[in-house]
Amino acid sequence: MAELRYRGTVVQRGEDETVLDALERAGVAPPSSCRAGACQSCLLRARAGTPPADAQRGVRESLRLRGYFLACRARPDGDLELDDGDEDRQVEAEIVELGHLSDDVLGVRLMPRRAFEHRAGQYVTLRRHDGPSRSYSIASLPEAGALELHVRVVPGGAMSGWLAHTARVGDTVSLQGPAGDCFYLQDRPTQDLLLAGTGTGAAPLLGILRDALRHGHRGQVVVVHGARTHAGLYLEQAFSSLARAHANVRYHRAVLAGEPSDGVTVGPLDAVLSDLVPVPKDWGIVLCGDPGVVHAARRRVFLAGAAMADIRADAFVPTAAAPGLA
Ligand SMILES: Cc1cc2nc3c(=O)[nH]c(=O)nc-3n(C[C@H](O)[C@H](O)[C@H](O)COP(=O)(O)OP(=O)(O)OC[C@H]3O[C@@H](n4cnc5c(N)ncnc54)[C@H](O)[C@@H]3O)c2cc1C
Ligand code: FES
Incomplete structure (x- = not known):
């Protein structure tokens, strides 16, 4: 049975337990959210011992080589000595703008207190000083300085509820990351892109x-943006004006309920993608948002001819309860 050493505590990993499960049982767990390998909020470093390779999938190479891995995916056979990693992976950031982009989407701007290298489209993990960690994707360019995030307000949401009702401009959070490979590839300037x-x-x-x-x-x-109804298309103006200003940009909307009109199709996103780009062979494809939709769309474009290597996706996997609380 593997022995885990973390924050002065020694824990035996139980059969089938992940490192995260075992540390939670011992009451010394690091922050976590999705428990599915999607958000990277549970990243730990093995100072001694070898973390399983599948728990390092998706972790940036520079971190992987230094022993970082996802605690929610790791079921190591050997002993591990663990820590939270270098302090410089966490950056303090100040909330410099907070406002509604629609009834249930907040626009949040965060100014890191020191250099924070990132790419538009990647995601960061936000940590409140009193606990929860959640991941959010970056809508802004690095030159903007402050990171622009769009946060859907979830009823009872620990992070989104705090941002909507308690947080104020001037408050600080901790930022970790960035992570993910959903960003623009400068070396493919003529590749057709499907962003959905x-x-x-x-x-x-x-x-x-x-x-x-x-x-x-x-x-x-x-660009194809899907929502349940028209009200969810909160970036309609921004995307429309970029499409008007650039002849090579097309913006399309997909809603599950409502009336079809010019540029608006009623139907599931993956079906709409098939109509717009029937053969996505050689296209660069980025899929983000609801995990079920991302999964269906990825399958659809792959079966229609897109190469796996050309499909990049971030599924916004929500927080999962710890096993004992599920
Ligand atoms: C890689 C990645 C990128 C992400 N990027 C964004 C982003 O840019 N913008 C954004 O708004 N969110 C994004 N998310 C989701 C985000 O990390 C949080 O999960 C979300 O904001 C809810 O957190 P919360 O603390 O407000 O709610 P929680 O306290 O986590 O949740 C409250 C309750 O609502 C449930 N719940 C929460 N979300 C959902 C959902 N979508 N469907 C069903 N049940 C749900 C939870 O299971 C829980 O029971 C991303 C997630 C990942 C993994
Ligand atoms: S990646 Fe481990 S909790 Fe999300």
């Missing part, structure tokens, strides 16, 4: 589109 997502999955799409246009992208860019 639901809900606040539009935030990374806006970031990637801004970056593509800033680099003078020459291929066509098709």
